Every structure is written in C-alpha cells, then in structure tokens.
Amino acid sequence: MAISKTEEFTKTENKISDWAKVLSHPARIKILKILAQKNICMCGDIVDLMPLAQATVSQHLKELKRVGFIKGEIEGPKICYCIDSSILDEAQKKLNEFLNSIITQ
C-alpha cells in the first residue's frame, strides 16, 4: 500500500479500525464462535472444526490474541484458548458508540 498513513489519523480511528480488522475474516469469526460454544478449547480441537491447515489457524489465533479477544493458557503440551470477555466488551461498547454517532437517529 505504498506508505502506511496510520499516524495521520486519530487514536480512536485507528483503534476502531484495528478491532474491525480482527473481525474482518470469516475464519476468525468462526473461531470466536467455536470458543464461545465450548467455553474453553484446545488448539487442535479448533483446527479439526476449521477448513484450514493448522499453520493457518495458528496465524488467525495469533491475530485474535494480539488485540486481546482471546487468551491462551499453556497446559502441558496443549494450549487452552478462551474468550476474554472484558476486551470484547470494551470493543463492543466503542464500536457501538461510534456507530451510534454516525447513524442519524
């Protein structure tokens, strides 16, 4: 994209778009759904339910972790992933705040 212009925008604009970016792939939407259903889930279980290779799922998990939507706890050789509701809650609030501000009544 030539040069990135993130510094030309406000913190809020960047924050909102970053949250949206994490939600901008169907695989990550599906992973969040799976984790919500099972409440807690190891990585292999997720891979089995996804139409993607293990390496790809791992990349998506990394992106979800980056913004804090999910957490991963090491448990022996496995890793248990779970949703971090507090961060998701904050994202939902801010996204709503923004959408409400642009939706004219």
Added chain:
Amino acid sequence: MAISKTEEFTKTENKISDWAKVLSHPARIKILKILAQKNICMCGDIVDLMPLAQATVSQHLKELKRVGFIKGEIEGPKICYCIDSSILDEAQKKLNEFLNSIITQ
C-alpha cells in the same frame, strides 16, 4: 492468500466479516464521521479533510458504497454523499447480535 476459502464459511460469517472489513481502515472511519457531521457532503469537501489523494479517497468511498453504508447522488458536476442509516443500522444489529453471542455474560 493463495486460494480464497469464503465458500467454506457460512453466509453469516462472511457477511459479518465483510462489514467489519469495510470498517477496518481509519480513512473509512474518518469519512463516515465527516459525513455524519455534515449530514450531506460532496466528494471534494471530503478530500480536503483527508490526508490522502483524491484517487485514494474515491477508492475508499467506493468500498463504503459497495456494502451500502453510504449513498452518492449526482448533482450537476458534483456528487453528494450521505450516510445510509438503514444499512448501518442493520450492520450494527447483526454485529451486536454476534458479539453478544460470544461474550459469556
């Protein structure tokens, strides 16, 4: 991305991620803000307020139009853009529905 796997996911998963994708760039967040503030706005006014070239702003407007978040009406040599609240409202509802379903109380 090698091969796109959209057909491997549900319609809802694709719809939600597509809406999020449109919101996943700070420029598009800012454009929506500008249009909400001015209620109605011609393209040139938006370009003046953006740290981007006219061609780039036009590209972002096209993406916003694609999902229906904004509408553009031709008015002589100019084009007046405005927010389409009904589509934004639907997006907000569905996004909230999804986020509520994955946030464990």
Added chain:
DNA sequence: ATCGCTTATCGTAAATATACGATTAGCAAT
C-alpha cells in the same frame, strides 16, 4: 535422552489492499 504429541514459527507463494499520478468521463456553463 528419546519418543510422541501439540502448537508456534519459518519460508514462501499468491491474492488483496493501499496509495498515487495521470487520464478519462460527465456535466454546466460560456
């Protein structure tokens, strides 16, 4: 310390997205 399992990371290829200058197209005047 070797084996078996799980998951992250590396390397890489291909698709998309971002950004811009230049050009084109459309309309309202002169």
Added chain:
DNA sequence: ATTGCTAATCGTATATTTACGATAAGCGAT
C-alpha cells in the same frame, strides 16, 4: 464546441494478508 470543474477509473508500485508445507520448540511421558 470549448472551457472549467468534479469525481471515477486506469495503471502501477508497494505493503499486507492469507494460506500451506516443513520445521522447530515445548512438554510429558517412557
């Protein structure tokens, strides 16, 4: 029909994302 304006599109360069196989790293056994 020429001029002047606005905005879309084209062509192109570069960055980022997505996807996968292969490899490495970490841990709990044996």
